[in-house]
Amino acid sequence: MTTHPPKVLITKIGFDGHDRGSRVVASFLRDAGMEVVYTPPWQDIPAVVKLAMEEDVDVIGLSSLATDHLIVPKLMQALNAAGLKDIAVIVGGIVPDADESMLLEAGVAKVFHPGSGLDEIAAEVGRLADARRAVSV
Amino acid sequence: MNKPLEASKWSAQETGAEQWQREFAASVASDKPTCNRSGIAIKPLYTPQDWHGDYATDLGYPGQPPYTRGIYASMHRGRTWTQRQLIGLGTPRDYNARLLDMIAQGTTAVSLIPCNSVFRGYDMDEVHAELLGTCGVVVNTVEHMDQCLEGVDLARTSCAMNDPTPFGLLALMLATAKKRGVDWSKISGTSNQSDYLSHFVANHMFFRIALPGARRILIDHIEFCQQRLPNWNPVSVVGQHMQQAGATPAEAMAFTLCSAIQYAEDCAARGMAPDTFLPRFTFFFDISVSLFEEIAKFRAGRRIWGRITRERFGARDPRSWRFKFHGQTSGVDLTRQQPLNNIARVTIQAMAGIFGGLQSLHTDAYDEALSCPTEFGARIAVNTQNILREEAHLTDVIDPLGGSYYIEALTDEMEQKILAVMAQVDAAGGMYRAVEQGLPQKMIGESARSFQERIGSGQQTVVGVNAYQVEEGRSDRQALPTPDPEKMRAHIAAFQAYKARRSQAAVQAAQDGLAAAANDPRQNIFARVVEAAEAGCTHGEICATLRRELGFGQPLIVV
Numbered sequence: 001m002t003t004h005p006p007k008v009l010i011t012k013i014g015f016d017g018h019d020r021g022s023r024v025v026a027s028f029l030r031d032a033g034m035e036v037v038y039t040p041p042w043q044d045i046p047a048v049v050k051l052a053m054e055e056d057v058d059v060i061g062l063s064s065l066a067t068d069h070l071i072v073p074k075l076m077q078a079l080n081a082a083g084l085k086d087i088a089v090i091v092g093g094i095v096p097d098a099d100e101s102m103l104l105e106a107g108v109a110k111v112f113h114p115g116s117g118l119d120e121i122a123a124e125v126g127r128l129a130d131a132r133r134a135v136s137v
Numbered sequence: 138m139n140k141p142l143e144a145s146k147w148s149a150q151e152t153g154a155e156q157w158q159r160e161f162a163a164s165v166a167s168d169k170p171t172c173n174r175s176g177i178a179i180k181p182l183y184t185p186q187d188w189h190g191d192y193a194t195d196l197g198y199p200g201q202p203p204y205t206r207g208i209y210a211s212m213h214r215g216r217t218w219t220q221r222q223l224i225g226l227g228t229p230r231d232y233n234a235r236l237l238d239m240i241a242q243g244t245t246a247v248s249l250i251p252c253n254s255v256f257r258g259y260d261m262d263e264v265h266a267e268l269l270g271t272c273g274v275v276v277n278t279v280e281h282m283d284q285c286l287e288g289v290d291l292a293r294t295s296c297a298m299n300d301p302t303p304f305g306l307l308a309l310m311l312a313t314a315k316k317r318g319v320d321w322s323k324i325s326g327t328s329n330q331s332d333y334l335s336h337f338v339a340n341h342m343f344f345r346i347a348l349p350g351a352r353r354i355l356i357d358h359i360e361f362c363q364q365r366l367p368n369w370n371p372v373s374v375v376g377q378h379m380q381q382a383g384a385t386p387a388e389a390m391a392f393t394l395c396s397a398i399q400y401a402e403d404c405a406a407r408g409m410a411p412d413t414f415l416p417r418f419t420f421f422f423d424i425s426v427s428l429f430e431e432i433a434k435f436r437a438g439r440r441i442w443g444r445i446t447r448e449r450f451g452a453r454d455p456r457s458w459r460f461k462f463h464g465q466t467s468g469v470d471l472t473r474q475q476p477l478n479n480i481a482r483v484t485i486q487a488m489a490g491i492f493g494g495l496q497s498l499h500t501d502a503y504d505e506a507l508s509c510p511t512e513f514g515a516r517i518a519v520n521t522q523n524i525l526r527e528e529a530h531l532t533d534v535i536d537p538l539g540g541s542y543y544i545e546a547l548t549d550e551m552e553q554k555i556l557a558v559m560a561q562v563d564a565a566g567g568m569y570r571a572v573e574q575g576l577p578q579k580m581i582g583e584s585a586r587s588f589q590e591r592i593g594s595g596q597q598t599v600v601g602v603n604a605y606q607v608e609e610g611r612s613d614r615q616a617l618p619t620p621d622p623e624k625m626r627a628h629i630a631a632f633q634a635y636k637a638r639r640s641q642a643a644v645q646a647a648q649d650g651l652a653a654a655a656n657d658p659r660q661n662i663f664a665r666v667v668e669a670a671e672a673g674c675t676h677g678e679i680c681a682t683l684r685r686e687l688g689f690g691q692p693l694i695v696v
Binding site: 014015016017018019020023024027028040041042066067068070071074094096113114115117118119 | 252253254256257264265267268271272336340381382383469472473474505506507582585586589590593599601602619691692
């Protein structure tokens with residue numbers, strides 16, 4: 001079914017620039033054979049939507065260290081409005097438990113907390129990409 | 138009768154060292170070689186055979202070159218380290234209440250962390266309102282700064298401003314001091330985050346202005362402080378960002394020293410004499426849980442800096458040789474899993490910094506891997522320092538681990554490792570050029586990845602993450618309350634009212650002066666930043682003008 005590798009956009013929205021997590025995850029997914037689109041931090045929400053659409057990614061991985069996850073629901077709305085509901089969004093970083101529920105309700109597929117294994121993240125990205133392809137084929 | 142004779146014959150054949158070798162090998166069947174985070178092989182035992190240094194030339198006395206044992210004669214015995222906790226939350230009023238509370242609990246110096254919107258150089262009405270004040274105080278104007286520091290005697294309290302290029306928060310503080318009638322020459326503290334190279338390399342948070350502009354403003358700032366703020370430290374060279382981003386302790390120390398060399402060379406190129414600016418250089422480091430490695434890192438760094446200032450820059454004033462540093466316990470080492478374990482980690486990290494001879498310390502709260510720290514977590518962090526100082530008496534003896542075969546051998550090996558990385562940077566043309574080429578970025582990225590893989594493979598234990606896990610439910614801990622939206626709306630409304638009532642002509646003139654200075658190398662940009670703050674310009678307006686004139690910087694990302 002999948003003829004080309006999963007394609008994932010790794011990015012950060014909001015105001016924080018701590019990007020160790022996003023860089024480590026991006027390089028691991030790339031070496032695991034996935035196609036990775038990587039951006040510097042502080043992307044605007046419309047820029048992320050545009051990039052996801054142009055690059056036709058399967059998954060968007062958002063890294064958040066310093067409360068930027070609070071604006072992820074705005075990104076989810078913007079993706080829906082752009083007709084990109086099929087792109088799975090995952091969030092990794094410092095997300096308090098109470099906020100995790102808020103993100104899942106907003107449509108985020110999965111939240112990875114500190115201590116998550118790189119293999120575990122790669123497996124989830126692969127699974128979400130396969131699921132998207134299965135629907136769209 | 139001849140039994141003792143046999144024994145002495147036996148010992149004549151085998152030395153104590155050989156006997157230990159044999160017995161160690163017999164009892165530890167498969168001793169695996171271990172390496173510290175910087176890649177130095179660690180032996181099971183260190184003896185006089187492992188250190189051949191000379192006490193006077195390699196260690197010496199505290200307060201004397203080569204400074205291995207500390208930069209002051211009395212070190213913590215004479216004056217304990219400064220307890221400097223980072224705080225910043227919500228509105229200036231919220232911040233002020235928390236600050237006065239921390240001072241009452243024993244914090245001896247002010248530290249101000251602004252909201253990330255401020256770090257990025259935008260005012261509160263330019264950003265996502267949901268994020269305002271969630272990670273620092275929203276301070277945009279001189280009025281806000283005045284509120285933040287209400288009840289704080291600016292002539293007597295050292296203030297650390299987390300304030301990158303163009304140092305707008307310091308400008309707001311100076312404007313506040315002038316309003317209060319406080320003489321600027323009495324103002325003391327540090328421009329934390331003045332190290333634009335570390336931001337460019339490792340923590341893109343504050344990267345507001347393109348590299349050449351940032352380079353010029355830093356030197357303008359140093360020059361201004363030299364003339365007007367004799368008690369202010371304009372330069373804090375930051376290894377913390379790089380180590381948090383994944384650099385090994387040796388790499389972080391090497392890059393930091395290389396950045397300091399770059400700034401010193403830039404000052405010298407401006408015609409300043411080394412002894413006029415070097416005494417005000419300070420450093421800021423991360424302290425990981427790798428106890429002995431961190432102690433050796435600090436001792437080695439101190440020795441190298443003492444040598445560089447004397448030999449490379451020809452500094453003659455001993456104050457130029459001193460490697461003054463602030464340490465912050467590493468947040469990356471903290472875990473979300475079983476978070477109370479973090480109290481133990483922070484204690485070990487703090488001990489490493491104290492034994493390493495730091496001048497000022499921030500201990501992280503145990504709950505930082507869960508969210509911004511709560512007041513409860515912050516109190517434990519402060520008390521960890523109080524316990525180490527007053528119950529464990531870590532201030533009693535200067536450099537208590539000096540002379541340990543292990544510590545001295547490791548200090549030498551870390552020094553070699555650090556010098557090797559510094560040579561790579563030198564070969565690339567110095568830190569500014571190396572950063573433009575992405576060299577430190579690449580090395581840090583590789584080290585971060587390799588450390589993560591060591592955790593993934595179980596080579597590096599992280600308790601609660603890849604070993605000793607327990608089933609944990611969702612934490613029942615109260616998340617830090619986010620700023621009250623009502624209060625934040627009022628804060629924004631007051632901000633807009635402030636902008637409407639100030640003298641628009643004065644603001645415009647100051648902005649024009651700032652823009653002109655940005656395009657005129659004979660002028661001091663920071664002096665114009667201070668004038669703009671005094672004229673009522675907001676922090677975001679000052680940043681916007683300089684961003685326009687000097688260009689917005691794009692980070693060079695190396696994945």
